[in-house]
Amino acid sequence: MSQQIVISGVGIWTPEHSITNEELVDSYNAWVDAYNDDNKQAIEAGEIDAKPYSSAEFIEKASGIKQRYIYQKAGALDIDRMRPLIDDRPDDALSHQAEIALAAAKKALSAANKDASDVDAVIVSCAYTQRAYPAIAIEVQEALGIEGFAFDMLVACSAATFGMHRAYEMLCAGNAKCVLVINPELVSPQINYTDRDSHFIFGDVATATVLEHAETANAEHVYDVLSTKAVTKYSSNIRSNFGYMTRAQDVDPYGPDKLFHQAGRRVFKDVCPMAADHLSEHIERHNLTASDIRRWWLHQANINMNTLICKKLLGRDATADEAPIVLDEYANTASAGSVIAFGLNHEDLVKGDVGVLCSFGAGYSIGSLVIQKR
Numbered sequence: 453m454s455q456q457i458v459i460s461g462v463g464i465w466t467p468e469h470s471i472t473n474e475e476l477v478d479s480y481n482a483w484v485d486a487y488n489d490d491n492k493q494a495i496e497a498g499e500i501d502a503k504p505y506s507s508a509e510f511i512e513k514a515s516g517i518k519q520r521y522i523y524q525k526a527g528a529l530d531i532d533r534m535r536p537l538i539d540d541r542p543d544d545a546l547s548h549q550a551e552i553a554l555a556a557a558k559k560a561l562s563a564a565n566k567d568a569s570d571v572d573a574v575i576v577s578c579a580y581t582q583r584a585y586p587a588i589a590i591e592v593q594e595a596l597g598i599e600g601f602a603f604d605m606l607v608a609c610s611a612a613t614f615g616m617h618r619a620y621e622m623l624c625a626g627n628a629k630c631v632l633v634i635n636p637e638l639v640s641p642q643i644n645y646t647d648r649d650s651h652f653i654f655g656d657v658a659t660a661t662v663l664e665h666a667e668t669a670n671a672e673h674v675y676d677v678l679s680t681k682a683v684t685k686y687s688s689n690i691r692s693n694f695g696y697m698t699r700a701q702d703v704d705p706y707g708p709d710k711l712f713h714q715a716g717r718r719v720f721k722d723v724c725p726m727a728a729d730h731l732s733e734h735i736e737r738h739n740l741t742a743s744d745i746r747r748w749w750l751h752q753a754n755i756n757m758n759t760l761i762c763k764k765l766l767g768r769d770a771t772a773d774e775a776p777i778v779l780d781e782y783a784n785t786a787s788a789g790s791v792i793a794f795g796l797n798h799e800d801l802v803k804g805d806v807g808v809l810c811s812f813g814a815g816y817s818i819g820s821l822v823i824q825k826r
């Protein structure tokens with residue numbers, strides 16, 4: 453069998469519930485009023501600061517986000533709760549994350565014209581798994597009836613591309629024949645809905661891709677993986693400290709530092725040049741320049757980041773056709789953003805067109821794949 457590895461299917465599961473910026477801000481501002489009222493004396497005495505309002509205009513201008521999807525809307529906008537309400541399921545029931553992973557996986561399998569019996573490895577790669585073990589990937593493997601092996605991996609915002617990299621390598625090594633990579637980004641439980649700086653950033657989604665050898669691919673839209681490239685550089689500027697250690701540390705396991713938090717402006721400044729350099733180096737490997745790339749399926753955290761990165765690469769603004777944006781509708785979906793962009797915008801490419809999938813974020817981490825339509 454040749455070593456040519458392909459992406460032969462992509463699937464996106466989108467939650468039925470959504471929250472607009474206006475709904476989110478109305479809830480946050482009502483929570484602020486209640487907080488400032490409850491803490492009136494301490495605020496007047498200068499002991500604590502009053503909480504400022506959030507604004508839908510700021511959110512759209514600073515990030516490009518207009519709305520986000522959420523797995524369970526109940527609770528997230530309730531000012532007495534400010535977190536989604538998700539039922540606790542017994543050990544013998546399908547877990548929430550496996551449920552959304554399965555939904556995306558089935559769509560990717562169908563796009564790839566594959567049955568579960570064709571697949572022999574499952575990777576669940578995302579920013580958070582809802583438990584440490586048994587792996588969500590093994591639960592999905594069982595639910596689909598897949599023979600072979602499965603494992604979870606966490607690489608924050610780059611989990612989807614890093615997962616595809618591992619699939620590519622497993623296929624090259626001959627350790628698997630067809631790999632399902634799933635990104636169930638159930639991020640809403642980790643959002644601090646009482647934090648003005650970050651309450652608007654994330655949305656839930658699940659994406660999946662099928663990777664296999666070119667010889668076995670029989671889908672309508674198949675992409676040769678020309679190469680993969682990854683880099684990481686340690687930074688605490690995007691961080692979540694939630695974890696099993698909190699039980700031994702006698703701290704609030706849900707305190708603000710245990711939830712997603714970031715130094716957004718620093719991240720913006722650090723990651724944009726890193727991502728632009730990474731992408732130019734990656735396409736240079738193939739003697740390609742930015743103008744040779746038909747489509748950029750970039751990470752979807754902030755529209756201004758994508759605009760800047762494209763400008764650095766192309767020397768001009770990219771059109772929406774060259775670098776599609778999905779974050780206006782989906783918000784930042786951790787690692788799944790570039791896969792959503794790919795899933796919704798790839799069928800019009802013609803044989804020979806080259807595109808680049810790239811994610812970037814916490815770690816810091818950057819992962820990319822240069823792919824070519826078959």
Ligand code: COA
Pocket residue numbers: 505506507510511514515609648649650652690714715716717718719720753754757784786812813814
């Ligand atoms: N509503 C109104 N004002 C707000 C606000 C909100 N929700 N959030 C912050 N502000 C205020 C700030 O307090 C600040 O006020 P000041 O100038 O009086 O101090 C001002 O708006 C600007 O805040 P800043 O945080 O500097 O905004 P920004 O332009 O950097 O945009 C992000 C914030 C988060 C959208 C942006 O930095 C970003 O997206 N960075 C990249 C993050 C990223 O990609 N992370 C990866 C995660 S996977």
